[in-house]
Amino acid sequence: MGSPSTAARVSAPRRHRAVPAAATRFDRRLAEILTHATEVFRKKGYEGASMRDLSRASGMSLAGLYYYFESKERLLFLIQKHTFTTIVQRLKARLEGVSDPETQIRIFILNHLEYFLANPASMKVLSHEAEALKNGFASEVAAIKREYYRICVGLLDDLKRARGLQFSTRIAVLSLFGMMNWIYTWHNSRVDADAEQLAGEMSDIFLRGVMTGAKGRR
Amino acid sequence: MGSPSTAARVSAPRRHRAVPAAATRFDRRLAEILTHATEVFRKKGYEGASMRDLSRASGMSLAGLYYYFESKERLLFLIQKHTFTTIVQRLKARLEGVSDPETQIRIFILNHLEYFLANPASMKVLSHEAEALKNGFASEVAAIKREYYRICVGLLDDLKRARGLQFSTRIAVLSLFGMMNWIYTWHNSRVDADAEQLAGEMSDIFLRGVMTGAKGRR
DNA sequence: ACTAAGTTCGAACGAACGTTCGAATCACTT
DNA sequence: AAGTGATTCGAACGTTCGTTCGAACTTAGT
Numbered sequence: 001m002g003s004p005s006t007a008a009r010v011s012a013p014r015r016h017r018a019v020p021a022a023a024t025r026f027d028r029r030l031a032e033i034l035t036h037a038t039e040v041f042r043k044k045g046y047e048g049a050s051m052r053d054l055s056r057a058s059g060m061s062l063a064g065l066y067y068y069f070e071s072k073e074r075l076l077f078l079i080q081k082h083t084f085t086t087i088v089q090r091l092k093a094r095l096e097g098v099s100d101p102e103t104q105i106r107i108f109i110l111n112h113l114e115y116f117l118a119n120p121a122s123m124k125v126l127s128h129e130a131e132a133l134k135n136g137f138a139s140e141v142a143a144i145k146r147e148y149y150r151i152c153v154g155l156l157d158d159l160k161r162a163r164g165l166q167f168s169t170r171i172a173v174l175s176l177f178g179m180m181n182w183i184y185t186w187h188n189s190r191v192d193a194d195a196e197q198l199a200g201e202m203s204d205i206f207l208r209g210v211m212t213g214a215k216g217r218r
Numbered sequence: 219m220g221s222p223s224t225a226a227r228v229s230a231p232r233r234h235r236a237v238p239a240a241a242t243r244f245d246r247r248l249a250e251i252l253t254h255a256t257e258v259f260r261k262k263g264y265e266g267a268s269m270r271d272l273s274r275a276s277g278m279s280l281a282g283l284y285y286y287f288e289s290k291e292r293l294l295f296l297i298q299k300h301t302f303t304t305i306v307q308r309l310k311a312r313l314e315g316v317s318d319p320e321t322q323i324r325i326f327i328l329n330h331l332e333y334f335l336a337n338p339a340s341m342k343v344l345s346h347e348a349e350a351l352k353n354g355f356a357s358e359v360a361a362i363k364r365e366y367y368r369i370c371v372g373l374l375d376d377l378k379r380a381r382g383l384q385f386s387t388r389i390a391v392l393s394l395f396g397m398m399n400w401i402y403t404w405h406n407s408r409v410d411a412d413a414e415q416l417a418g419e420m421s422d423i424f425l426r427g428v429m430t431g432a433k434g435r436r
Numbered sequence: 437a438c439t440a441a442g443t444t445c446g447a448a449c450g451a452a453c454g455t456t457c458g459a460a461t462c463a464c465t466t
Numbered sequence: 467a468a469g470t471g472a473t474t475c476g477a478a479c480g481t482t483c484g485t486t487c488g489a490a491c492t493t494a495g496t
Binding site for chain 1: 386393
């Protein structure tokens with residue numbers, strides 16, 4: 001975690017060392033806090049979690065937290081933005097060089113579920129607290145979400161074209177997101193399969209569902 | 219709305235007229251409050267909504283609300299229980315006399331989506347606030363959820379048997395629930411199709427997905 | 437018209453909320 | 467060892483929270 005570090009309070013700690021070795025002390029500590037906060041938000045929800053809960057979980061005083069971010073809302077924003085940015089970035093890397101639409105969609109699903117099961121708290125907070133942010137914070141996350149959505153629409157439209165299929169891309173994409181995101185309500189790592197197998201099963205259901213029957217008329 | 223009316227405060231108003239004409243004044247007023255509260259919970263979330271918000275929305279004083287229910291948590295419980303009970307009850311009525319597994323599953327999906335789109339606030343509160351209740355309240359709603367889940371598992375197992383299919387029932391059912399319940403995050407009545415058409419498209423994706431390929435080995 | 441139960445409300449309770457502030461402590465450089 | 471900026475914290479701020487209480491009002495049976 002830890003985006004390139006933005007000013008925290010009135011006097012921003014200067015970021016010396018522009019390139020090398022990655023994180024400053026400030027960024028590392030912020031990332032720790034974000035990790036603990038994510039776990040608390042997962043357990044109690046954004047509204048249900050108090051700053052005192054976050055203080056306890058991260059082992060830092062209530063006032064101390066405000067040295068790292070200026071409000072509870074901005075903290076949620078940092079979590080959501082980092083999570084969403086990372087998943088999109090990994091997806092792009094994985095899609096590079098792949099051209100078959102079906103394979104691309106399988107990669108999309110695998111990427112999503114792998115990240116989901118590797119970071120269940122972050123992904124629950126991203127999925128379940130989607131309406132908690134307001135105004136500027138909300139629209140910045142919404143922009144990433146729209147990009148992610150559009151990528152998936154693109155892949156499905158490619159598939160339709162390549163195979164001459166006919167179905168509503170919108171319904172298909174949103175159904176797929178539903179299948180994938182709902183996982184946070186039921187997945188149990190002691191019972192359920194790992195990401196690869198889960199992605200395989202969901203990909204099978206979805207792709208067969210969308211590719212069987214209903215060829216386009218022309 | 220309005221379950222058979224349980225005692226509200228210290229001295230329970232007596233329910234005269236055991237059978238006829240349905241609702242007492244108490245029950246009718248409670249149902250009105252529940253409707254307004256559902257809308258507020260939908261908009262602000264359970265934790266985010268204050269009793270003062272509910273008071274404003276229902277046009278009743280803050281103190282007045284407590285004549286009808288003893289806590290905010292019980293209010294959410296009443297909403298979730300009524301919603302879930304109703305949807306299960308309607309499903310059972312619709313499944314009666316139908317024996318073909320595929321048709322039954324299509325009915326299951328149609329019933330779910332029709333209720334979802336006809337009562338979007340109730341269904342969002344049911345889906346999104348599933349973890350908000352504690353202890354006794356939580357387990358009573360969980361029991362209904364389990365029954366609903368088991369019905370769907372039964373239908374899918376019937377389908378598997380009838381067609382000699384092979385897939386994980388658990389993953390299939392939970393994927394289906396994901397597709398259906400995720401709707402509250404995206405459905406826009408000015409853009410999207412009605413319940414019947416939506417149910418048709420989702421049923422097609424899901425049933426083809428689950429019925430195509432992968433016949434069992436024996 | 438009287439009564440008794442059903443219904444509503446203003447005002448207040450203590451607790452918990454997010455946030456702020458100035459002082460104390462820490463980690464470095466010199 | 468002194469000095470400087472980065473980091474941490476106890477204590478408090480004003481606000482809002484869920485809930486309670488007793489008094490008032492309304493409704494309906496007689």
